[in-house]
Amino acid sequence: xxxxxxxxCFGGTLTVYEHESAVLGCTMxxxxxxxxQARDGDVTLLTYLSGLTCTYDNFTxxxxxxGFAAAHGIAILAPDTSPRGDDVPDDEAYDFGKGxxxxxxxxxxxxxxxxxxxxYIVKELNALVCKEFSVLDGKQGITGHSMGGxxxxxxxxxxxxxxxxxxxxxxxxxxxxxxxxxxxFTGYLGDDKEEWLKHDATALxxxxxxxxxxxxxxxxxxxxxxxxxxxxxxxxxxxxxSSAGQKLxxxxxxxxxxxxxxxxxxxxxxxxxxxxxxxxxx
Amino acid sequence: xxxxxxxxCFGGTLTVYEHESAVLGCTMxxxxxxxxQARDGDVTLLTYLSGLTCTYDNFTxxxxxxGFAAAHGIAILAPDTSPRGDDVPDDEAYDFGKGxxxxxxxxxxxxxxxxxxxxYIVKELNALVCKEFSVLDGKQGITGHSMGGxxxxxxxxxxxxxxxxxxxxxxxxxxxxxxxxxxxFTGYLGDDKEEWLKHDATALxxxxxxxxxxxxxxxxxxxxxxxxxxxxxxxxxxxxxSSAGQKLxxxxxxxxxxxxxxxxxxxxxxxxxxxxxxxxxx
Numbered sequence: 001x002x003x004x005x006x007x008x009c010f011g012g013t014l015t016v017y018e019h020e021s022a023v024l025g026c027t028m029x030x031x032x033x034x035x036x037q038a039r040d041g042d043v044t045l046l047t048y049l050s051g052l053t054c055t056y057d058n059f060t061x062x063x064x065x066x067g068f069a070a071a072h073g074i075a076i077l078a079p080d081t082s083p084r085g086d087d088v089p090d091d092e093a094y095d096f097g098k099g100x101x102x103x104x105x106x107x108x109x110x111x112x113x114x115x116x117x118x119x120y121i122v123k124e125l126n127a128l129v130c131k132e133f134s135v136l137d138g139k140q141g142i143t144g145h146s147m148g149g150x151x152x153x154x155x156x157x158x159x160x161x162x163x164x165x166x167x168x169x170x171x172x173x174x175x176x177x178x179x180x181x182x183x184x185f186t187g188y189l190g191d192d193k194e195e196w197l198k199h200d201a202t203a204l205x206x207x208x209x210x211x212x213x214x215x216x217x218x219x220x221x222x223x224x225x226x227x228x229x230x231x232x233x234x235x236x237x238x239x240x241x242s243s244a245g246q247k248l249x250x251x252x253x254x255x256x257x258x259x260x261x262x263x264x265x266x267x268x269x270x271x272x273x274x275x276x277x278x279x280x281x282x
Numbered sequence: 283x284x285x286x287x288x289x290x291c292f293g294g295t296l297t298v299y300e301h302e303s304a305v306l307g308c309t310m311x312x313x314x315x316x317x318x319q320a321r322d323g324d325v326t327l328l329t330y331l332s333g334l335t336c337t338y339d340n341f342t343x344x345x346x347x348x349g350f351a352a353a354h355g356i357a358i359l360a361p362d363t364s365p366r367g368d369d370v371p372d373d374e375a376y377d378f379g380k381g382x383x384x385x386x387x388x389x390x391x392x393x394x395x396x397x398x399x400x401x402y403i404v405k406e407l408n409a410l411v412c413k414e415f416s417v418l419d420g421k422q423g424i425t426g427h428s429m430g431g432x433x434x435x436x437x438x439x440x441x442x443x444x445x446x447x448x449x450x451x452x453x454x455x456x457x458x459x460x461x462x463x464x465x466x467f468t469g470y471l472g473d474d475k476e477e478w479l480k481h482d483a484t485a486l487x488x489x490x491x492x493x494x495x496x497x498x499x500x501x502x503x504x505x506x507x508x509x510x511x512x513x514x515x516x517x518x519x520x521x522x523x524s525s526a527g528q529k530l531x532x533x534x535x536x537x538x539x540x541x542x543x544x545x546x547x548x549x550x551x552x553x554x555x556x557x558x559x560x561x562x563x564x
Binding site: 010253260261262265 | 289293506535
């Protein structure tokens with residue numbers, strides 16, 4: 001693990017690292033914010049997964065999250081969205097290949113070798129971060145935006161032993177039913193739609209049954225988001241949560257779009273959401 | 283004036299505009315954040331001037347300022363740092379020509395035609411913004427970073443009828459005495475150092491005499507800033523303020539660098555500084 005840049009920020013430290021990922025077979029970058037409280041002991045950890053075309057850098061520079069993270073004493077990990085480098089295959093489209101890993105393990109074609117983002121995020125990177133930094137590996141939350149919101153919901157639901165608290169900004173909640181997801185899942189997983197449902201938050205919730213003990217999930221969605229009706233469809237997940245007994249707060253914010261101006265406007269609420277769940281007396 | 287993009291942000295609106303500048307003889311971009319309070323009447327205005335290599339975009343996307351601006355009801359204008367476009371001359375260096383206008387009116391060589399950033403900021407753009415938006419032209423503050431901190435201090439001191447409140451992040455306080463300023467002033471103004479002193483915050487303060495009625499100036503400086511000792515030298519301005527009777531708060535923050543991670547850590551204090559002065563009962 002190599003440090004590329006580090007900055008004091010709100011009394012904590014924001015650092016960008018590079019490391020060799022065995023799972024992805026390439027060099028990856030990520031950022032970690034450690035709040036000032038991490039100097040005195042382990043703190044809770046929030047993983048933020050970015051959307052299509054993004055790297056670790058979008059959230060790191062644009063989300064305005066670190067002041068709130070410092071105030072609440074939570075660390076934030078921002079990984080990249082796909083494997084990287086000249087040896088990794090790519091596609092011309094913005095919504096497939098590099099920058100569009102969809103947080104799943106690809107099984108098809110040229111993608112199967114490197115595009116193992118589910119294992120990378122949940123296993124390799126998580127273990128590395130929990131080992132190298134002052135974070136509590138039993139007190140973690142996960143959030144994300146758009147494709148990363150899909151990642152946060154699905155990985156959060158599939159790995160409750162790792163991620164206790166879940167939230168998302170403008171998530172793709174039902175990738176099996178929308179163009180972005182259909183294209184990615186066909187390319188990475190093939191045509192078997194049963195396989196797709198293992199990576200679809202709405203489908204996961206539909207088969208989960210009663211989950212009344214699970215912590216509340218928070219979703220914020222801009223009402224003026226250009227992708228809302230065709231790609232995001234949060235009501236599908238809300239309906240599934242309702243049927244399953246999963247507590248969900250879904251907020252539609254009139255006029256807000258899909259940008260980081262939306263995310264920065266509500267990131268404090270997400271940090272409070274995760275902090276409240278992760279620090280709850282049990 | 284053409285709107286390029288607009289986003290809801292913390293209940294206000296962040297909009298990027300393009301306009302034809304008669305003063306600069308080129309097309310320019312800038313951003314304006316209007317807090318939610320601007321819907322109910324005119325609000326105070328803060329102009330933020332960026333540093334070398336920046337455009338309006340750096341502050342706009344990275345400073346994390348708009349949540350605080352919304353809370354305190356102040357609008358923020360972020361202009362570009364130089365004239366732009368294919369017809370504008372440039373220099374290969376990062377610290378001269380495009381991206382390095384230094385907020386002065388050039389008088390020499392190929393620069394004299396377009397590089398009139400002082401007139402652009404103080405006259406043309408200020409008049410446009412005061413005319414087009416719900417802002418109080420008698421209640422304005424100015425701030426900036428590095429080269430833009432030099433701009434904020436000098437334009438604030440030279441135009442008190444326009445800018446009531448002044449602050450800066452890591453400003454070049456004495457351009458006549460440091461390499462960045464010597465290079466820019468030689469190129470834009472020529473070799474006459476008397477001319478330079480009209481655009482040097484420390485020199486302006488040295489000749490200002492007693493200014494005990496002027497509002498306090500706030501300067502934040504990172505103690506780990508790589509440019510501190512060679513280019514910034516805030517103690518020179520602090521000494522001049524002390525001699526002139528100008529109230530100054532100069533804070534050196536151990537370990538903080540020259541980046542927007544530093545700016546975002548202290549931008550709230552600057553917004554409060556300007557708001558307190560601009561909304562003071564008189």
